[in-house]
Amino acid sequence: MSESRFQPLLLLRALFRPLDPALLLVLGLLLGYGYVLMMSASTERLETLQLHFVIAIVTMWAVALVPPKQLLKLAVPMYLGGVVLLVGVVLFGEVSKGAQRWLDLGVMRIQPSELMKIAVPLMLAWFFQVREGVTRWPEFMVAMMLLLIPLGLIVVQPDLGTSLLVSACGLYVIFFAGLSWKLIVPVVLIGVIGIGAIVGFGDTLCQPEVDWQILREYQKQRVCTLLDPTQDPLGKGFHIIQSTIAIGSGGVFGKGWMAGTQTHLAFIPERHTDFIFSVLAEEFGLIGALVLLILYTLLIIRGFTIAAMAPTLASRLLAGALTMIFFTYAFVNMGMVSGILPVVGVPLPFISYGGTALVTLCIAIGILMSIERSRIAAKE
Template sequence: MTSWTQRLRGHPVRPPSSGMTRRKSLWERVHLDPWLLLLLLVLMTAGLGVLYSASGQRIDVVIAQGIRFLVALGGLLVLAQLLPATLLRWTPLAYGAGLLMLIAVELVGDMGMGAQRWLVIPGVIRFQPSELMKLAMPMMVAAWLSRHELPPRLRDLAVCALIIALPVLLIARQPDLGTSLLVGAAGVFVVLLAGLSWRFIVALAAMAAAALPLLWMNLHNYQRQRVLTFLNPDSDPLGSGWNIIQSTTAIGSGGVWGKGWLQGTQSQLEFLPERHTDFIVAVLGEEFGLVGMLAVLLLYLLIILRGLWLAAKAHDTFGRLLGGAIILTFFLYVFVNVGMVSGILPVVGVPLPLVSYGGTSSVTLLAGFGILMAIHGHRRFLPR
């Protein structure tokens, strides 16, 4: 955290002219990082292969996911062309629009699986505005802190707390506790990267721990049941404990090398619930074993390391804060999904990034990487 703070206190400067102009490569002209893009493409390709098995070998599901990936990659390319200064100017508008859409969900949102989380434009699209806030909210926090002295003072932290709390509370009311916590974490990552002292961090952690009883009292019954099931899945093996028992059984049965692609019994015989969305890691573990899971986790690690390197190279405070938060949030998605499927975290309904079936989530994730590439690709331009 110290290295981030030292960089944030510096001033952006233009690189000295060498007297010679080097011809820009194609990647530089389109402001894309080829290594990060390659890693993302490999992950998405592997994800389509796992999805084919997890969906019961339904090619239509794979094609639908592939089309979503293409749309998301188009969004990545478009966002990568934007100057960081342009992103900074648009941030308040994006945040305000996100809040309005969350309020619209509260008033006229579409119901599904017992929750009111979607907005529907008839005949056009059905989407979750909470996914958009995963980017708009950390952008707003980064924009605010980039205009003030760092490390942030108490007044600035209070404003950041308000920026974070508004979307978190609206999402929690849908109810969608998992997404609300992830959105909140994205904002908290920005604040941490701004250079908080460890004493302040410890104090905040103590306050959060003290607030846990209040949080427990305000949880819905099914949310409390998820926590209790996490603590003791065998208390209701045919009910609330079924998901986690089947997922851990599937992962364990894969052994070191796995049973082979399309050969998983737990997934192919439909013992495994939500196998093409939240629990797709269990399909991966059963069919490709420990080796397959480690290979995918290594791919995630390389993406995260490359992303952090790009964020650290940003030449302005807004870029470093936002880029770092985007990558840390991506890491949190992976950690939470793998943790809940393997039984070390409660089930919160978080998909595995770019592997689980889903449209809005894929678009949001790749949009975040597009913003990161814009920050890095335009790093020689100073904010206006």
């Protein structure tokens, strides 16, 4: 320590130390997989995609270099800043595709709701850390409030996909913080039974003479279209019908790279973004789909391991919630494309084209790395 002379080797080691090899490997495989798919789905976007990769990796690395303690200090300003920006969007936001999501700051256009996917779990983790040891009813009430404020602002935009992900972020933190099973189990049960009933008796319930009492006619129609997309084959049903055809026609081994007819003949809408999974399933078949599921599972296992080993409550909660976010992205997207969930705008994590989402996901990876690094540092 006494040496004051410059030690480049040490600096280099310090730079690379936070990069968790397991996470890095899975991330690399996922990005590579995505790149191969993009070559088939949309060749003209490859250069931009490379740029996205560079920006996302650099951001991840930068975040990984910041210790969790410092990150948590950012929680309150980030959260408050985010809420202010969301109010800004509601008041002055740009309308794009019928929804206000963008805020033009003159220099750049930003999507504040994306920021909240990180800011909300960070804020909640910080809050539970501060109130460590006094976790009781009132704390959970406050936590719910902290979640509902930004959520409300996103819902009015309206952005169903992001609302879903932000609320999931918050709820995962609250779940890991120890919300009583007595509260969780009934809510989950009612949800499961309700959805199960609609799916199970969909055919009968969707008969025109059946009156649903609580829902209006057009709301009933929406639910019914989800259950049976063939009822609206040229409208919303078209996407789902075509993507299930793409997946189903892929078979076990797929039609081969660049040989997906559904993909290349433009039957799949949004094939480079939300529906890229149907490209994968068509060209690489069941095998390709299972490989992707395994990659996500490995990512999640690694994330949970980091959470389980994390030294502080906040980092534990944060790591657990962020890991669950990867799962939520993946499950909702694949469920939607394969026709078991309604169509909501959620990208396939690390695969779908889209710079903002990729940067957000890589920030989450960076935070996981930072937490893992803090554990090792504490041991040393």
